[in-house]
Amino acid sequence: MTVTIDKNAGFCWGVVRTIEIAERELENKGIVYSLGDVIHNTLEVERLNKLGLTTINHDDLTGLPKGSKVLIRAHGEPPQTYKTAMELGIDLVDATCPIVTKVQERVRKFVDKDFQVVIYGKQNHAEVIGINGVTGNTAIVVLTKEEALERVDFSKPTVLFTQTTMDKNEFKVIAEALREKLETLIIGSMEETAVEYHAKDTICGQVSGREKKLQEFARTHDVIIFTAGRKSSNGKVLYHIAHDVNEKTFFAETKDEINFSWFEGANSVGITGATSTPQWVMEEIKKLIEEKFEFQKN
Numbered sequence: 001m002t003v004t005i006d007k008n009a010g011f012c013w014g015v016v017r018t019i020e021i022a023e024r025e026l027e028n029k030g031i032v033y034s035l036g037d038v039i040h041n042t043l044e045v046e047r048l049n050k051l052g053l054t055t056i057n058h059d060d061l062t063g064l065p066k067g068s069k070v071l072i073r074a075h076g077e078p079p080q081t082y083k084t085a086m087e088l089g090i091d092l093v094d095a096t097c098p099i100v101t102k103v104q105e106r107v108r109k110f111v112d113k114d115f116q117v118v119i120y121g122k123q124n125h126a127e128v129i130g131i132n133g134v135t136g137n138t139a140i141v142v143l144t145k146e147e148a149l150e151r152v153d154f155s156k157p158t159v160l161f162t163q164t165t166m167d168k169n170e171f172k173v174i175a176e177a178l179r180e181k182l183e184t185l186i187i188g189s190m191e192e193t194a195v196e197y198h199a200k201d202t203i204c205g206q207v208s209g210r211e212k213k214l215q216e217f218a219r220t221h222d223v224i225i226f227t228a229g230r231k232s233s234n235g236k237v238l239y240h241i242a243h244d245v246n247e248k249t250f251f252a253e254t255k256d257e258i259n260f261s262w263f264e265g266a267n268s269v270g271i272t273g274a275t276s277t278p279q280w281v282m283e284e285i286k287k288l289i290e291e292k293f294e295f296q297k298n
């Protein structure tokens with residue numbers, strides 16, 4: 001049996017950058033606080049915790065001594081967090097992924113022009129909380145076209161954005177549904193001027209570009225082990241993409257969740273993961289499977 005790690009799996013450059021910033025700060029300072037888990041992977045968080053990175057939440061900010069270093073992770077934060085930190089004398093280390101920063105800037109431009117902002121994403125996801133913060137928490141956050149059609153005010157200029165790790169096809173469905181509804185309203189009301197509408201695909205290339213390669217990888221192995229943190233939104237999307245082409249795709253957050261009955265009759269196993277999956281986790285799983293089957297042979 002062969003066991004292969006997907007060369008396209010693992011940290012995206014945004015996460016690599018965040019971790020490098022965290023490690024650099026830890027070398028200089030010793031203790032750095034991270035506002036929320038630095039990435040959605042428990043094992044990597046534990047590794048960084050051992051180096052001195054301490055995870056806190058927003059309520060903890062008020063209890064920190066002045067001058068404390070607080071890391072903003074790749075998902076970014078709403079403007080209110082920067083304001084609070086300044087008032088408390090906290091030294092922010094901003095490791096927001098530049099792609100997320102760019103999305104926030106684009107949203108701000110539309111807010112300044114009084115657009116109604118719709119976000120295709122998860123209401124409680126840190127990145128969405130950050131983007132929504134730019135709108136003064138007035139954005140309409142939706143997951144389906146039904147929700148969008150029900151909640152959007154079609155009399156207002158509207159712009160649709162997306163959380164960077166969402167599904168591209170679903171984004172297109174929502175974008176089209178809003179466009180069609182607006183066109184129907186224009187025809188029905190005999191209005192001459194259309195309400196302005198834009199759909200901005202802000203899905204990250206690191207996620208969408210991976211779909212095809214992942215499908216190919218999943219197709220060419222008998223069994224796929226998909227490893228990621230259970231909280232990873234990107235992980236869920238990618239897991240389903242792999243599972244759709246290979247129903248023998250199994251999810252495991254750590255090597256301890258591997259069930260050897262998954263490999264019955266398999267000649268090849270592929271190990272892959274999310275953009276927040278550390279390389280060393282995939283290697284540990286590979287080693288475990290290889291050792292187990294080696295053991296059985298003896």
Ligand code: SF4
Pocket residue numbers: 012013014015074075097098099100164165204205206207234275
């Ligand atoms: S998936 Fe994309 S947007 Fe998200 S952290 Fe990585 S590079 Fe940045």
